[in-house]
Amino acid sequence: VVNDYPFIRPEIRERVQKVIAQTGFKPNLAARSLVSNRSNIIGLIIPSVVQKVFTDPYFPYLIDGIARGCNANGLILSLYLFHSLEEEKDVPQAILGTGLVGGLIFTADRRYLGMLDALLEGDIPLVLIGQPEDDMPEISFVDIDNHAGAYMATKHLIDLGYKRIATIAAHINKSSEQRFDAYKQALSDHGIPIDKRFIAHGDFSIESGYQAAKTLIPQSPDAIFAANDSMALGAMRAIREAGLSVPHDIAIVGFDDLPGALQAEPPLTTIHQPVQQSGIEAVKILHAMLNDELEKPAHIFLPNTLIVRGSTRGSV
Amino acid sequence: VVNDYPFIRPEIRERVQKVIAQTGFKPNLAARSLVSNRSNIIGLIIPSVVQKVFTDPYFPYLIDGIARGCNANGLILSLYLFHSLEEEKDVPQAILGTGLVGGLIFTADRRYLGMLDALLEGDIPLVLIGQPEDDMPEISFVDIDNHAGAYMATKHLIDLGYKRIATIAAHINKSSEQRFDAYKQALSDHGIPIDKRFIAHGDFSIESGYQAAKTLIPQSPDAIFAANDSMALGAMRAIREAGLSVPHDIAIVGFDDLPGALQAEPPLTTIHQPVQQSGIEAVKILHAMLNDELEKPAHIFLPNTLIVRGSTRGSV
């Protein structure tokens, strides 16, 4: 009855359930996982390089989404949060093979491929938030749709009538390349030639966005798509320092929707990532894996939202 | 050897350890907790009323502190984060009695005494973050030192030479009462009579601070200690609307160090709570309880820090 075995007479089932309710019986999870060699505990691993756990609400939102997913799927969330390489050194050892954790969610980061490899060896189900840099088709992941988001950002500028649309691209990971590709494709699709003078490069930092914009301004673009919000913020500063105004002289669209994007002056038009949803989806996949219901690795790209604020003209 | 049994010949111990290293043996935690009837998993319960998990970094900091504590004490953190009463309804049932979780950290909130009672019945070790409203001397807790903090805030104003020091008090929980008491005591200790006209009341909301300040301003105080930052922010607005300036006409000190306190104009002088440290301490206590090393309930009051910003004069 407890394990929902189907072939039980309803009368018996009811009687048993009554007794369960009366005595307050609860199955011992440790015993269950000992004998069944599976566990409904899933681990979320956040490596120490992530120093932004607080300044950026990304991780709180992610954790919240994962918690929602766990609540919905009857899973228990175990949080592995590290602050130094020292602390996380033997994490894979400690987590794997103890039989405690049945599945893992790992926040992908190119700097952590080493840890990823170690985690993979434990051969327990694993889902990545974000994409692995190397092609690893057998790993399930939940990422945002970088291409669609950047395409939407560029198309937004095109639709508003901007003609000289520049970009500040980056080449630090797969996401940034996909955003760059989408920028180019959006222009091509709309018959706008790709002009090298309108392409500058940064590294996702505010400072690099500032520098990139300074090289862009002499080409007098009327709009800039920055591959992330930090660079967009830096670009705004450069534009203002050049005595120009946003969006009157140069419009800007960012990507990521950092909290700073709202407080910018004017507030930044940007692509918003569904972080919370990523967490929920990741748990869903993991749950399916735990129940052997996942046919093949899941590669999910979640759609983003365009948030129009003061750094572009209102819709036409 | 695995369990650090002391009476083993060093040579044997070494040989066993070598084999352990070679084979990569790891004790099965489920089996261990099944037979020993204890668990090194601790649960952190964040009830659903807490809607501010993201807007206010309080919970991220708390979670981080608890994670640090766990890493330091060899404990595993399990996060129970709820979003609706529906979700959390049968939490105590699900957590208690399954033998999975060895101890609990609960974020105290007067509205949650019901859940607290249910949690207590499971008779597994429990530590509160914050104080229970009712006197429950047998419960261990980690709180900030509200009295010391409010005393420090008031004394700061006294030391700066302010003479007509008002307060916006609240009476919604123990913390607020303690802050009010400390305000009065600081004045008494420094020979300043307590003047009822300088005492206004709010409920920790920005709006209530705004209203309270409006009743205070006609009494022309030269400084206000608000029992929390939100009310301090509201008071600043009221002062400005009255055509007065902070801190020139009226200085303000808050309590809590919300992120908004920094962005206020001028930035708010306030009492900073060591949230992260609270988490670390709570785990320490729980760890002691799990090892039967806690003689009697621990009641910890962590010291706060005064952060001087633009809403009071610089130090004399």
Add this chain to the structure above:
DNA sequence: CTGAAAGCGCTTACAG
């Protein structure tokens, strides 16, 4: 000091 037995509370085949 050390080895072998019992048992923690379950689930999973395996007989009835």
Add this chain to the structure above:
DNA sequence: CTGAAAGCGCTTACAG
């Protein structure tokens, strides 16, 4: 469909 046995991987007394 249902009951009794075996066994998951440990720890804890208990003999040697």
